[in-house]
Amino acid sequence: MSFINYANREINCKIVYYGPGLAGKTTNITFIYDSVNPKSKGKLISLNTEMDRTLFFDFLPLDLGNIGGFKTRFHLYTVPGQVFYEASRKLILKGADGVVFVADSHPDRMDANIEAMRDLKENLKEYGYEIEKIPYALQLNKRDLSPLIPLDSLVRELKIANEPVFEAVATKGTGVPETLKAVAKQVLTVLKQDLL
Amino acid sequence: MEIPNFVLREEENEKLIFILSSLLSTCRAEAVFLINRNGQAIASSGKSPIHDEQALASLSAGSVATTHGLARILGEAEFSSIFHQGTRWNIHISSVGDRAILVLLLEKNKGSVDDASLRRAKMIIEDVLKKNWQARSDVSAGKS
Numbered sequence: 001m002s003f004i005n006y007a008n009r010e011i012n013c014k015i016v017y018y019g020p021g022l023a024g025k026t027t028n029i030t031f032i033y034d035s036v037n038p039k040s041k042g043k044l045i046s047l048n049t050e051m052d053r054t055l056f057f058d059f060l061p062l063d064l065g066n067i068g069g070f071k072t073r074f075h076l077y078t079v080p081g082q083v084f085y086e087a088s089r090k091l092i093l094k095g096a097d098g099v100v101f102v103a104d105s106h107p108d109r110m111d112a113n114i115e116a117m118r119d120l121k122e123n124l125k126e127y128g129y130e131i132e133k134i135p136y137a138l139q140l141n142k143r144d145l146s147p148l149i150p151l152d153s154l155v156r157e158l159k160i161a162n163e164p165v166f167e168a169v170a171t172k173g174t175g176v177p178e179t180l181k182a183v184a185k186q187v188l189t190v191l192k193q194d195l196l
Numbered sequence: 197m198e199i200p201n202f203v204l205r206e207e208e209n210e211k212l213i214f215i216l217s218s219l220l221s222t223c224r225a226e227a228v229f230l231i232n233r234n235g236q237a238i239a240s241s242g243k244s245p246i247h248d249e250q251a252l253a254s255l256s257a258g259s260v261a262t263t264h265g266l267a268r269i270l271g272e273a274e275f276s277s278i279f280h281q282g283t284r285w286n287i288h289i290s291s292v293g294d295r296a297i298l299v300l301l302l303e304k305n306k307g308s309v310d311d312a313s314l315r316r317a318k319m320i321i322e323d324v325l326k327k328n329w330q331a332r333s334d335v336s337a338g339k340s
Contacts, residue, residue: 095234
């Protein structure tokens with residue numbers, strides 16, 4: 001649910017990075033934050049818990065242009081990945097316009113990936129969303145690991161429909177901007193249909 | 197997507213700012229913010245010492261959601277307001293219906309919450325937002 005403000009000609013959209021604990025959601029967000037022009041971004045807010053961090057910030061991407069004379073401001077959030085923070089995950093997901101699922105490529109994390117995906121689908125459903133219908137991208141992170149889950153296994157287990165899939169090494173920024181751009185593009189397409 | 201976007205028109209924004217400004221003056225607050233439950237800043241009035249209103253909005257929405265969770269544990273429908281006291285600043289956060297949140301930033305020993313004005317402001321804001329939501333839902337229903 002985007003917030004379209006005619007008074008300041010701005011559209012606010014929320015993109016949530018979802019996935020199992022320590023899959024690299026925070027690394028994605030911090031990489032993007034560091035790459036954005038300081039003049040067009042807000043503060044990076046970090047809410048620390050014992051095991052994990054929830055991060056968010058908002059920014060005006062200069063290269064995405066205007067929609068019908070409106071500037072678009074993206075609000076990027078991570079959810080805490082650990083299983084026991086379910087209430088927080090659900091809360092952060094509320095009002096999301098787009099979702100990125102960050103999967104961990106380590107063989108020991110396959111079950112955690114599948115559980116987080118199930119959790120995402122259920123939580124979206126509770127808010128009246130269907131994952132097949134919302135702007136969505138799948139990121140397969142930590143592709144520099146050894147051992148590594150083969151690409152086709154991850155895709156087979158986690159790919160839902162025709163969503164864009166990106167291999168990433170978030171610590172180096174590889175695949176990070178591409179993932180965000182893919183989901184942002186889908187969000188903007190939905191908005192254009194709604195606005196124009 | 198099934199859930200309609202929240203669209204704020206200029207005339208609605210003007211109405212909201214007028215209500216917030218009036219509340220700002222009766223409570224002698226430094227700033228008043230109206231935000232939605234998803235953590236997005238809708239409108240504000242006053243001179244805020246906070247440079248990042250989006251951060252304030254997101255954190256306030258989180259705070260309201262957490263308090264709502266606490267209320268449910270105790271069997272309460274909700275705790276309608278939260279008051280944080282600091283050495284220089286106080287923050288009063290309260291729900292406006294089920295879609296918005298009003299945040300008053302008060303300088304200690306200067307501003308205070310005027311209950312009657314707050315109640316009146318919330319009623320008018322709720323009415324504006326309800327009409328807005330209804331209009332948007334009608335548009336969405338017409339589309340589908």
